[in-house]
Amino acid sequence: MGITLEQAEAVVAAGRAEADSIGVPMNIAVVDAGNNLTAFARQDGAWLGSIDIAQNKAYTARAFDAATGDLYDETQPGGSLYGLSASNDGKVITFPGGIPLKNGETIVGAVGVSGGTVDQDQQVAEAAVKGLS
Amino acid sequence: MGITLEQAEAVVAAGRAEADSIGVPMNIAVVDAGNNLTAFARQDGAWLGSIDIAQNKAYTARAFDAATGDLYDETQPGGSLYGLSASNDGKVITFPGGIPLKNGETIVGAVGVSGGTVDQDQQVAEAAVKGLS
Amino acid sequence: MGITLEQAEAVVAAGRAEADSIGVPMNIAVVDAGNNLTAFARQDGAWLGSIDIAQNKAYTARAFDAATGDLYDETQPGGSLYGLSASNDGKVITFPGGIPLKNGETIVGAVGVSGGTVDQDQQVAEAAVKGLS
Amino acid sequence: MGITLEQAEAVVAAGRAEADSIGVPMNIAVVDAGNNLTAFARQDGAWLGSIDIAQNKAYTARAFDAATGDLYDETQPGGSLYGLSASNDGKVITFPGGIPLKNGETIVGAVGVSGGTVDQDQQVAEAAVKGLS
Numbered sequence A, B, C, D: 001m002g003i004t005l006e007q008a009e010a011v012v013a014a015g016r017a018e019a020d021s022i023g024v025p026m027n028i029a030v031v032d033a034g035n036n037l038t039a040f041a042r043q044d045g046a047w048l049g050s051i052d053i054a055q056n057k058a059y060t061a062r063a064f065d066a067a068t069g070d071l072y073d074e075t076q077p078g079g080s081l082y083g084l085s086a087s088n089d090g091k092v093i094t095f096p097g098g099i100p101l102k103n104g105e106t107i108v109g110a111v112g113v114s115g116g117t118v119d120q121d122q123q124v125a126e127a128a129v130k131g132l133s
Helices: A005-022 A050-063 A118-129 B005-022 B049-063 B118-129 C005-022 C050-063 C118-129 D005-022 D049-063 D118-129
Strands: A027-032 A037-042 A098-103 A106-114 B027-032 B037-042 B098-103 B106-114 C027-032 C037-042 C098-103 C106-114 D027-032 D037-042 D098-103 D106-114
Touching: A005 A027, A005 A037, A005 A106, A005 A118, A005 B037, A027 A050, A037 A050, A037 B005, A050 A098, A050 A106, A098 A118, A106 A118, B005 B027, B005 B037, B005 B106, B005 B118, B027 B049, B037 B049, B049 B098, B049 B106, B098 B118, B106 B118, C005 C027, C005 C037, C005 C106, C005 C118, C005 D037, C027 C050, C037 C050, C037 D005, C050 C098, C050 C106, C098 C118, C106 C118, D005 D027, D005 D037, D005 D106, D005 D118, D027 D049, D037 D049, D049 D098, D049 D106, D098 D118, D106 D118
Parallel strands: none
Antiparallel strands: A027 A037, A027 A106, A037 B037, A098 A106, B027 B037, B027 B106, B098 B106, C027 C037, C027 C106, C037 D037, C098 C106, D027 D037, D027 D106, D098 D106
């Protein structure tokens, strides 16, 4: 739905190449347009706690059709969406590393990356997005 | 831990080839020796409900170092392990499709397959195991 | 409450000795009279899925002041307590391996063992109980 | 996997000695490299609520290969990882008391301590780490 497994794996591969280039092993997950897991890879030595987070960043990016980092300000205390993180069975992650995948203007899925600093996660996610053909 | 991502992906690839040969799209998951998800792929058109089951078959096979189908009889009503399925947060799957991955006698992880009949799942899981190098 | 950590560890040690004697690595848990975890040990190579089960056998034995195996018949389909397993957040285990710990007639805690067949689990649990001084 | 039960118990014992020396009963948990519980002890009178916290501090320290206290600043409101605590089924603890266990540069597990102030928990955890042989 939206993307094929082949496309999802191209996204993961592009993310892995970027992770390798910065020397930080990552967990990378791709969901399809229906927000269901399509592909996942944990690079050797990547944080175990990020298995969950990578998947949930992808989930969040498709759940709200937004980069997870774009939810950050509004989910802080005092923000208009404070409390959003507790919705959806606690699967909403609001720091960077999750980005929707688009075919033109149509959202066809999302990628989530976790394993480093949020800047590193975001960098790898941005590279992963470019793997979508 | 036990297996590398490269090895896990070889297992997934061997399973996918078998699934393709029988024309049934599958969800295939691999966990490492610590029972943490390492690789996952959902083939185009594979059942969405099997995303969970494939992962939990892999989890179960490593949790008890046994093929999931080997737990079937004993977890039936009247069986010695009736009720096992409710343990481990409900992640125990007791029908075929999950198999431990071994390096000689050492268990290094497990694979779980879901998407067809249990016979088809088991057939694909057995093929996947052979992908371990 | 009921037992000290020193006593709980004596129970675990007695169980471990029995497990060693039969050559089956076990997970062994002890709860106190308040049904709170007091001591736990996973022997090298013991099933990962039994970490949960050993603790929940101990929990169940204290929850109902009964050996877990004594709940087996009544929790089968058609039994008077069918469905009990789903209570208490799914922590009720109804096959053998959990036994209350008593000081005279007073229940002071429970031990739970998991890692082998239910007969092996029960044998180790019975040996563990004898470790209570 | 990573550590033996014997090593895990040496870690717990070192922590208990430190807890005794400061007169604060503690819950002490050790996980292995796969982030699975290996040993646990609750000292007489230690807080019941800390049974969970000690285990989750150990879990967190291995999940992110970091001392739990090192996650504190970045998970505050406005921090780069605000919301991390809700991930991993709410098992992420971000105040001190959890520390990875290392064999040279390799992380082989983690210890978690809970029962006193965070300073006391951290002190006992640091002593526990030194018990690893």
